[in-house]
Amino acid sequence: MIETLVRKKQRASKIFSLLKRKYPYSKYRLYYTSSHELLVANILSDNCTRERVNTVTKKLFNKYHSPIDFAYCNLDSLVEDIHSTGNQNEKAKKIKQACLIIVEQYSGVVPCSIDDLLGLPGVGKETAKCIMGEIYNIPTIMIDTHMVRIMKLLGLTRGNNPKIIESEVMDTFEKKVWLKLSHLINHHGSAVCTERKPHCKACVINKLCPSSHV
Numbered sequence: 001m002i003e004t005l006v007r008k009k010q011r012a013s014k015i016f017s018l019l020k021r022k023y024p025y026s027k028y029r030l031y032y033t034s035s036h037e038l039l040v041a042n043i044l045s046d047n048c049t050r051e052r053v054n055t056v057t058k059k060l061f062n063k064y065h066s067p068i069d070f071a072y073c074n075l076d077s078l079v080e081d082i083h084s085t086g087n088q089n090e091k092a093k094k095i096k097q098a099c100l101i102i103v104e105q106y107s108g109v110v111p112c113s114i115d116d117l118l119g120l121p122g123v124g125k126e127t128a129k130c131i132m133g134e135i136y137n138i139p140t141i142m143i144d145t146h147m148v149r150i151m152k153l154l155g156l157t158r159g160n161n162p163k164i165i166e167s168e169v170m171d172t173f174e175k176k177v178w179l180k181l182s183h184l185i186n187h188h189g190s191a192v193c194t195e196r197k198p199h200c201k202a203c204v205i206n207k208l209c210p211s212s213h214v
Contacts, residue, residue: 003155005171012156012172015205019184022204026183028134031057035110035135036067036099042130043094043122048085056085067108070099094122112136133179141169142182146189153193153211 003011020026030045031054032038040060044053060081064070070078078092085091098120102110110131111117117128126142133140141147143162147169151157157168173181192199198213206212 008156009172011208013174015154015208016173016177016181016184018204018208019188020180023184023187026180026187028130028183029186030054031061032134033061035131036070036102037061038131038134039098039110039120039123039127040070040095042127043091043098044082044085046091046122047087052085056082067099067102067110070095071103072100091122097121098123110135112138133182139175139178140182141166141173141178142186143169144182144186145195146186146193147182149195150185150189150193153198153209154205155210 028038029050030038030041032041037057041053041057044056063081064073064078073096075092075096078095079088082088082091082095101120102108106116111120112132112135114125114128114132117123117131118125123131126144129140129142132138133142143166148160148162148165151165151169156172157165159165159168169181170178188203189195192203198211200206200209200213203209203212203214206214
């Protein structure tokens, strides 16, 4: 039986409510206290675990306090400070270049438009959307590997293209919950609906999931 859009939206609303109840304090899982810190953390997260990035940035942000500090720091010192995140030479260059642009073109303030953000070295679409949502409260959905996998398991998308998935998720969930949904799905994908072995019996949305083994 084909699920109508109305029923799909109703199921999606129930899924969101159950996940929100399960993870009431779910939030973005990279450590940051300001817009430039969020930018730096995202650059460091490329091919690096969240745990490692958070360990590095807690020390890093005590040493570099502003975009100016990053823009005019000694490159070799920055490379050493972030070496454990991997690909440290390229990441250090991108951080310095991005922060220099922020200082010189945006008066030290991380821009809020997606076009301006994408113009910064090391910033891709997902990082741009993250900054727009987390810092400027602009409704966005972050399409990471957890979102792609879980939306497909839930039968809320059939696509493989991130743009198609993003569009389908936006059509299915209310705009006001997009950012929170991103946090919840990321949390759920790490804790319960893991890639190697989803723990369906422990899943609070297993009755709403057509892929559930329960």
